Amino acid sequence: MNDAAASLAHLLVREDVRAASAYHVQDARDLIRLDQMESPYGWPPQLRGVLAERLANAQMNRYPDPRAAGVQQRLRDAFGIPGRWSIMPGNGSDEIIQILTSALAAPGARVMAPSPTFVMFRVLAGWAGLPYDEVPLAEDFGLDADAMCAAIAQHRPRLLFLACPNNPTGNLFDAGALERVLEAARDALVVIDEAYWAFSSRDHLDWLDRHPNLVIMRTLSKLGLAGLRLGFLVGDPAWIGEFDKVRLPYNVGVLHQIAAEVALENFGVLREQTRLIAAERARLASILGSDPRLHLWPGEANFLLVRVLAGRAKDVHAAMIRHGVLIKCLDGGHPRLAGCLRLGVGTAEENARMLAALDAGLRETTG
Ligand SMILES: Cc1ncc(COP(=O)(O)O)c(C=O)c1O
Structure with a gap:
């Protein structure tokens, strides 16, 4: 970094801009990405x-x-x-x-x-x-x-x-x-x-x-x-x-x-994909909702919010990454979201991997 450029930038750029961090997206290479609420489906x-x-x-x-x-x-x-x-x-x-x-x-x-x-x-x-x-x-x-x-x-x-x-x-x-x-x-x-x-x-x-x-x-x-x-x-x-x-x-x-x-x-092709996602969400909700280690909120989007009741959400999140699945850890981001994970809905196969990683993460972190 050039010193002269750095001091000029310090002088001219707004203080709130200088204090901020750039938008960060977690690297998901080799992971099943379920943290950004994207559609899991490509185009035919x-x-x-x-x-x-x-x-x-x-x-x-x-x-x-x-x-x-x-x-x-x-x-x-x-x-x-x-x-x-x-x-x-x-x-x-x-x-x-x-x-x-x-x-x-x-x-x-x-x-x-x-x-x-x-x-x-x-x-x-x-x-x-x-x-x-x-x-x-x-x-x-x-x-x-x-x-x-x-x-x-x-x-x-x-x-x-x-x-x-x-x-x-x-x-x-x-x-x-x-x-x-x-x-x-x-x-x-x-x-x-x-x-x-x-x-x-x-x-x-x-x-x-x-x-x-x-x-x-x-x-x-x-x-x-x-x-x-x-x-x-x-x-x-x-x-x-x-x-x-x-x-x-x-x-x-x-x-x-x-x-x-x-x-x-x-548009019909895209709508059909969203219907599949909503059906998968309902299936996931019935599984997650009956897990005593979690609290599930009712969801009407392409993701579900859960609170980890047994263990620490951050540890479960890290364990899930080790098991090849990236979801979003909301713990620490907002006081009301303590212990919470946001689980994106993927294809049936991705969701099976996600459930397995979550189960493994919960078991590993509660000993
Ligand atoms: C509530 C809400 N609005 C808007 C957006 C952003 O949408 P876009 O990709 O069109 O910028 C998001 C993205 O996650 C969202 O959750």
Whole structure:
């Protein structure tokens, strides 16, 4: 490292940026990767062939369509989004969260979310310079509507994030509690993040008609396209029109647009894969739920949350890696998640390996 560059960087870069760590992803070489809530399924060979042909004809010398109109139309068709709502595609939901926090950042503005929840809400509010208020979830990780309404009255947030189903807890918040929070936050923008919509028993798209303060965020990441990076926001044109000004004009590249179009034209294939994952989740839940060494929470996403009752979660996690399976250890990340592991749902074969590694880890660490 050049000393002059280092001292200049120290002088010029924001203090909070210097104090932060870069996003870290654990190396999963030679391991069954079940820590990032990805789909375990690749594309069938026939679809790969179609994709290869379409990509070969991509006009790489041209900038992409700045609105990704072809992607928007296919999103509308695949997800059944009525014409009265606008769509804004982003480079993953992460970029959309960044656009929202940038667009709403102003002196005095605050962001709110229940806790624990998806970490990028807090991280990206921070980079936009927005104070972030966390409201603890109830004992069972349900939405504590009384506490949320009181916190809304006290802090008057401008932007409120609600992940439904929530990550890392995996549960779907009660509809009545959500309605109360939406009503209490009628002077704020509420974002329901439906990243795990495809695995869940309820979605909130038709709530847009009743709540002018609501927008819905979704992603293709959990539908087998995590590598593509395509998220999108759905809402009233009044909201989307403003956010579209903050979005970088060419945020979805030529190759991304083609790949997303091919995927969405074959949405049935992706949906069938999500149905397999949901069925595997139910099977896993019945096994994990009857294990006296664990506490299992009900999950409506493509992962399950358990607390290790016998032994230490960190040791179980390390033992599982030795047995060739990577899951997420949440112990130490948040006080409410002490002793917790997040288990991604893979193929039936991967899940069998995961259960065997978990069993071995529990046996080895409790002696
Ligand atoms: C609740 C939630 N929202 C958004 C995302 C990120 O989605 P994307 O891959 O589209 O950035 C995740 C990823 O794990 C998530 O858990």
